[in-house]
Amino acid sequence: MYTGILHTHKLVVVLFLLIYLVKTFLLLSGKKEALQGFTKKVKVPEMIISFLFLGTGLFMIFQIPEIRTLLIIKVILVFASIPLAIIGFKKMNKGLAALSFLLLVGAYGLAEINKRRIEKKPISGEIVSDANAEGYDAVVHGKALFMANCVACHGENGDLQNVGAKNLQEAQSSEAEVSEIIMNGKNAMPPYKKILSEDEVQALVKYVFSLRK
Ligand code: HEC
Structure with missing residues (x-):
C-alpha cells in the first residue's frame, strides 16, 4: 500500500511540475492567450493531480517513522508556493509565478537530497565491532x-x-x-x-x- 502511494506521489509530482513548467514559461514569455487556453484545457486534470499530490504526500507524512528537518522545509516550500502561484497566475505577475515555480523545484530537489542523506546511528552497549578482533560475532x-x-x-x-x-x-x-x-x-x-x-x-x-x- 505505502509503496503504491509512494509511486503515485512521484508520478503526480512530475506531472504537476510539468504543468507548472508550461504555465510559468507561457506567462514569462508573455503568451497570455496561450496561457489562458492551456489553463482551461488542463483545469480538470490539474485539479485531480493537485488533489493526489497533496493527498499522497499527507498520507506518507503520517507513516514516516522519523520526520527530518529537510522534510519539514520541503513541506513548507510546497505550501508556500501554492498561494504564490494562485496570486501570480491570477494577476499575471511574472515574479510571483517564477518564485512559486522555483519553490516547487527546490522542494523537489530537497526531497531527492533527503532520500540519500541518512545518518548512521551509534550502536549501544559493549560490542566487539571489529570483524578481525577476537570474540567477534x-x-x-x-x-x-x-x-x-x-x-x-x-x-x-x-x-x-x-x-x-x-x-x-x-x-x-x-x-x-x-x-x-x-x-x-x-x-x-x-x-x-x-x-x-x-x-x-x-x-x-x-x-x-x-x-x-
Ligand atoms: C525508512 C524505512 C526503512 C529503514 C530505516 C530500513 N528499511 Fe529495510 N526495507 C524498507 C522497505 C520499505 C523495504 C521493502 C522494499 C521493497 O522491496 O519495496 C525494505 C526491505 C528490506 C530488505 C529486503 C527484504 C527481502 O528479503 O525482500 C532487507 C534485508 C532490509 N530491508 C534490511 C534493512 C536493514 C538491515 C536496515 C538497517 C540498516 C533497514 N532495512 C532499514 C524500509 C526500511
Whole structure:
C-alpha cells in the first residue's frame, strides 16, 4: 500500500511540475492567450493531480517513522508556493509565478537530497565491532546495528512492515540480494552503502538471516 502511494506521489509530482513548467514559461514569455487556453484545457486534470499530490504526500507524512528537518522545509516550500502561484497566475505577475515555480523545484530537489542523506546511528552497549578482533560475532554486531538503524521500519523482530517494508522473518531473498538491498535501498528503504562498511553490511546480512523462521 505505502509503496503504491509512494509511486503515485512521484508520478503526480512530475506531472504537476510539468504543468507548472508550461504555465510559468507561457506567462514569462508573455503568451497570455496561450496561457489562458492551456489553463482551461488542463483545469480538470490539474485539479485531480493537485488533489493526489497533496493527498499522497499527507498520507506518507503520517507513516514516516522519523520526520527530518529537510522534510519539514520541503513541506513548507510546497505550501508556500501554492498561494504564490494562485496570486501570480491570477494577476499575471511574472515574479510571483517564477518564485512559486522555483519553490516547487527546490522542494523537489530537497526531497531527492533527503532520500540519500541518512545518518548512521551509534550502536549501544559493549560490542566487539571489529570483524578481525577476537570474540567477534557477526550476528551480535549485526543485531546492534539493526537495533540502532533499522527498527523504525522493520521492528525489533523484523516483522513491523512500516512504510511498505517486507517482513524479514518471511523473506526468501539470497544473501547477495539482501546485501544489495541494504547497500542500494529500494522504494522507501534508504541506501546504506555510503555510511556502512562492508563488514557492517555483512553483519547485518547475517542478522537478517537469523530472524528468519
Ligand atoms: C525508512 C524505512 C526503512 C529503514 C530505516 C530500513 N528499511 Fe529495510 N526495507 C524498507 C522497505 C520499505 C523495504 C521493502 C522494499 C521493497 O522491496 O519495496 C525494505 C526491505 C528490506 C530488505 C529486503 C527484504 C527481502 O528479503 O525482500 C532487507 C534485508 C532490509 N530491508 C534490511 C534493512 C536493514 C538491515 C536496515 C538497517 C540498516 C533497514 N532495512 C532499514 C524500509 C526500511
